[in-house]
Amino acid sequence: MAERLGYPAGTRLLILHADDLGVAHSENAASITALEKSPLNSASIMVPCPWFPEIAAYARKNRTMDFGLHMTLTSEWKNYKWGPVTSKDSVRTLVNGSGYFYALVDSLQNYADPKQVEIELRNQVKKAYRSSIDVTHLDAHMGAAASTPEFTAAYMKVGKEFGLPVLLDGRVYAMEHDGVKNLLDGNTVVVDRILYMEPHTYERGAHKFYSDLLKNLEPDLNFLLLHPAYDNAEMQAIAIDHPDYGSQWRQADYDFLMSGECAEIIKAQNIKMITWRELRDKITRAK
Amino acid sequence: MAERLGYPAGTRLLILHADDLGVAHSENAASITALEKSPLNSASIMVPCPWFPEIAAYARKNRTMDFGLHMTLTSEWKNYKWGPVTSKDSVRTLVNGSGYFYALVDSLQNYADPKQVEIELRNQVKKAYRSSIDVTHLDAHMGAAASTPEFTAAYMKVGKEFGLPVLLDGRVYAMEHDGVKNLLDGNTVVVDRILYMEPHTYERGAHKFYSDLLKNLEPDLNFLLLHPAYDNAEMQAIAIDHPDYGSQWRQADYDFLMSGECAEIIKAQNIKMITWRELRDKITRAK
Numbered sequence: 285m286a287e288r289l290g291y292p293a294g295t296r297l298l299i300l301h302a303d304d305l306g307v308a309h310s311e312n313a314a315s316i317t318a319l320e321k322s323p324l325n326s327a328s329i330m331v332p333c334p335w336f337p338e339i340a341a342y343a344r345k346n347r348t349m350d351f352g353l354h355m356t357l358t359s360e361w362k363n364y365k366w367g368p369v370t371s372k373d374s375v376r377t378l379v380n381g382s383g384y385f386y387a388l389v390d391s392l393q394n395y396a397d398p399k400q401v402e403i404e405l406r407n408q409v410k411k412a413y414r415s416s417i418d419v420t421h422l423d424a425h426m427g428a429a430a431s432t433p434e435f436t437a438a439y440m441k442v443g444k445e446f447g448l449p450v451l452l453d454g455r456v457y458a459m460e461h462d463g464v465k466n467l468l469d470g471n472t473v474v475v476d477r478i479l480y481m482e483p484h485t486y487e488r489g490a491h492k493f494y495s496d497l498l499k500n501l502e503p504d505l506n507f508l509l510l511h512p513a514y515d516n517a518e519m520q521a522i523a524i525d526h527p528d529y530g531s532q533w534r535q536a537d538y539d540f541l542m543s544g545e546c547a548e549i550i551k552a553q554n555i556k557m558i559t560w561r562e563l564r565d566k567i568t569r570a571k
Numbered sequence: 572m573a574e575r576l577g578y579p580a581g582t583r584l585l586i587l588h589a590d591d592l593g594v595a596h597s598e599n600a601a602s603i604t605a606l607e608k609s610p611l612n613s614a615s616i617m618v619p620c621p622w623f624p625e626i627a628a629y630a631r632k633n634r635t636m637d638f639g640l641h642m643t644l645t646s647e648w649k650n651y652k653w654g655p656v657t658s659k660d661s662v663r664t665l666v667n668g669s670g671y672f673y674a675l676v677d678s679l680q681n682y683a684d685p686k687q688v689e690i691e692l693r694n695q696v697k698k699a700y701r702s703s704i705d706v707t708h709l710d711a712h713m714g715a716a717a718s719t720p721e722f723t724a725a726y727m728k729v730g731k732e733f734g735l736p737v738l739l740d741g742r743v744y745a746m747e748h749d750g751v752k753n754l755l756d757g758n759t760v761v762v763d764r765i766l767y768m769e770p771h772t773y774e775r776g777a778h779k780f781y782s783d784l785l786k787n788l789e790p791d792l793n794f795l796l797l798h799p800a801y802d803n804a805e806m807q808a809i810a811i812d813h814p815d816y817g818s819q820w821r822q823a824d825y826d827f828l829m830s831g832e833c834a835e836i837i838k839a840q841n842i843k844m845i846t847w848r849e850l851r852d853k854i855t856r857a858k
Contacts, residue, residue, distance in 0.1 A: 309651070309804065309805050309808040309809075310804065310805070313804070313808070334621040334651055334652060334653060335650065335651055336652070337649070337650045337651065337652050337669075338650035338651065338808065341650060362624070363622065363624045363625035363628060364596070364621055364622055364624065364625065365621060365623070365624050366621060369670060371658050371659040371660035371661075372658040372659070373658040373660055373661065374658075374660065381701065382624075382698065382701070382702070383656060383698075411669065411670075414668065414669070415669070514804070516803070516804055516805075517596065517597065517600070517801070517803055517804075517805065518596050518597070518803075518804065518805040521596040521600070521625065522596075
């Protein structure tokens with residue numbers, strides 16, 4: 285992949301990515317600051333979420349920035365909810381009795397018709413285009429859209445329709461599903477590693493986790509995802525009873541990005557920053 | 572009305588009411604504190620809004636409190652949006668091209684089919700009951716549900732179906748509409764005055780406006796509505812470019828309620844506080 289993008293083999297490529305834009309004002313505000321003032325160079329937007337219009341307005345005005353869509357099929361927080369972009373009657377298998385997405389990926393896997401997953405994913409992309417966002421890629425909130433071979437086929441199909449790379453790693457090659465196999469071709473972007481902090485590493489310190497990770501980054505295409513947000517009243521209320529990926533966690537992600545050390549390590553390690561826009565234009569849309 | 576509730580004629584009755592619960596965490600948190608620690612004694616909830624689950628959980632646990640529904644047909648803020656509870660295909664005339672409610676009551680009046688208004692209002696009530704809220708009344712966000720005779724007939728009809736009083740004042744008697752006239756009967760609650768701060772009075776000082784109003788309250792059934800919320804990052808972002816009923820305005824409403832003076836005036840003036848639950852049980856549901 286490095287060579288196809290014009291870099292020597294063995295180059296350590298990095299997309300430094302913020303997930304969950306649109307979920308909250310706190311998330312939007314912190315992610316925008318990190319995109320403008322830290323090495324963070326890519327982000328993805330949750331179209332069904334209440335704060336989508338805020339980040340869509342920003343994306344329209346900042347067209348060189350790298351904004352993809354965080355395909356959303358779950359609504360995981362306890363007291364703050366959203367549902368599909370599609371008219372609910374058309375995607376009944378994606379929603380619970382209150383009309384919201386399920387909280388858990390498990391529930392989605394149990395109940396969702398993959399055809400309805402495809403409809404909803406397509407409508408999220410259409411809504412983003414109607415909002416004049418120059419979409420650079422698709423990825424999957426909580427991994428839901430790539431959590432079964434059937435959903436993955438829908439996710440890849442929608443990406444193909446719009447000429448967009450979708451976040452996938454090597455696990456896609458193990459999926460015994462014709463819909464997936466038929467969509468894998470020379471234009472498919474498959475990243476070498478999807479990297480993110482987990483609860484057991486968070487406990488040992490976010491700053492140490494991220495700085496060690498960057499110092500020991502392996503060659504080829506690395507995708508590091510974070511969730512920058514401010515640890516404030518809004519985010520605390522959203523993440524109530526959920527410390528993992530919660531309000532303090534997101535503040536720690538923001539703090540690492542904004543620390544001088546994040547930029548210094550990337551420079552000292554000669555890590556080459558790339559964006560989904562490059563992948564879209566040089567790989568996915570290559571003739 | 573005072574006598575029907577068991578008070579001497581000429582008693583000054585007051586419902587001190589918070590609108591817009593569910594719109595934001597800031598609004599929920601400030602309104603809950605004011606309900607617990609100030610003379611505020613009633614509130615209404617916006618069922619379609621993202622923070623509905625938070626206030627619904629609180630209402631379930633605090634069943635003696637007076638919670639009604641703030642029937643919502645508009646989504647008025649610039650960067651933060653919601654849409655109908657009903658599947659969008661069934662209420663197409665209530666939503667814009669992005670699937671949200673219109674921002675303006677004018678747009679609703681221009682485009683909405685009153686039959687679809689009725690469907691949506693009914694589904695908001697049903698969803699609140701499914702969330703186990705002991706609904707005490709209905710009122711109308713931005714007055715939208717009572718802004719035309721046709722909408723008012725739908726709003727009153729839905730109230731009647733569930734045995735709930737709906738907020739109306741004397742203007743209802745002037746509506747030349749059979750649906751409205753046929754629903755007016757001895758069980759209808761019509762308040763004598765709907766009182767609230769407006770931009771020109773806000774400019775002269777919220778505290779002075781509210782304290783003067785309470786000191787000069789007229790006899791019979793007064794409904795005073797406020798919008799308590801905290802002037803914080805979330806509320807500022809919601810109300811961006813909209814100082815009227817904006818973040819500082821809502822903080823001023825909260826501050827007045829929580830000031831000792833609000834309680835002192837009510838006591839000194841011998842104002843009798845009543846709730847929608849009393850009106851519901853003694854008037855709307857009287858045999």
